[in-house]
Amino acid sequence: MTETPRDIEALIELMSRLPGLGPRSARRAVLAMLKRREGLMAPLAQALATVALSARDCRVCGNIGTSDLCAICADPARATGEVCVVEDVADLWAMERSRAFKGRYHVLGGTLSALDSIGPDQLRIPDLVARVAEDQVREVILALNATVDGQTTAHYIADALAPSEVRITSLAQGVPIGGELDYLDDGTIGAALRARRGV
């Protein structure tokens, strides 16, 4: 591939590091951009540069915004008494898309993992404990993924917050809306059965 300009090769290599893109699809994406240099490539370069410069981690909750305090933490209309703990900014965005939650967030930045030697101090868990002690938090909602690491982390946080008098809850487990029993795993069906409610 000596005949491909070095700049383009470097661009393909960087693009192929994005999740969901391999060397082949990165090349396809770069070619599509090369065909639309004015309409797509230049605006994308500009948008990336803007975000790379302006993006900041919120000092309170760990969400990504454009100032030291994210839009959610800065919004006086959001209830300060309810803090929803999520693993990741992606999970925060998913919660926001549901429009079901009107409180504030706390982004851990991952889950506890003995394998990757990630302990509580790497995860903003001490920040959460301090935040619950200082602010007037009434309820901590653990919205962690229903994975082994997620649930281990939820248990650890529940233990860490036990000395405070905050109410600790977690998302309900059960059949997803539109879910068909035939396609659900046994664990989900079992959890839904154990948590059954009167009609």
Place this chain on the structure above:
Amino acid sequence: MTETPRDIEALIELMSRLPGLGPRSARRAVLAMLKRREGLMAPLAQALATVALSARDCRVCGNIGTSDLCAICADPARATGEVCVVEDVADLWAMERSRAFKGRYHVLGGTLSALDSIGPDQLRIPDLVARVAEDQVREVILALNATVDGQTTAHYIADALAPSEVRITSLAQGVPIGGELDYLDDGTIGAALRARRGV
């Protein structure tokens, strides 16, 4: 999604226009970049800006390079007498990866298509005819895709070049290296049988 900064939303929207990325995977890619702002996002913005500014279509063959004459057309070691006609820069890159061809290229920029009303004048076919007449081209190799549109275009080009005395060839069709007959379509097996050779 009012709480996602507008810059980030704009970036996700632009990323989702790339082939192979939808709204969901574009969001994942942007989040991955937001976590690596220094290591990935800023360099990618820089690489995109560089290429968007420097990339040019070669005035002879239509390949994409960083000057008016691409590296292949500028290379005195490449045979000028053989011109390989491809639909797209992606196909040119694929030919180059094979390291099997040491001549020059002519990139059409697509195929004839009645449906999309793409005629010969949109495709750099007149350029090819002029190039064959002016330069000392001995052989034109039609390396178009084995699709209906590709083969229609190949026939059209062969007709357009008939008045000149240039030799016109096309890539062989047959069983791909490593191909298993059981997984090949009937058309390929038929073509391979018709083009069978003595052992």
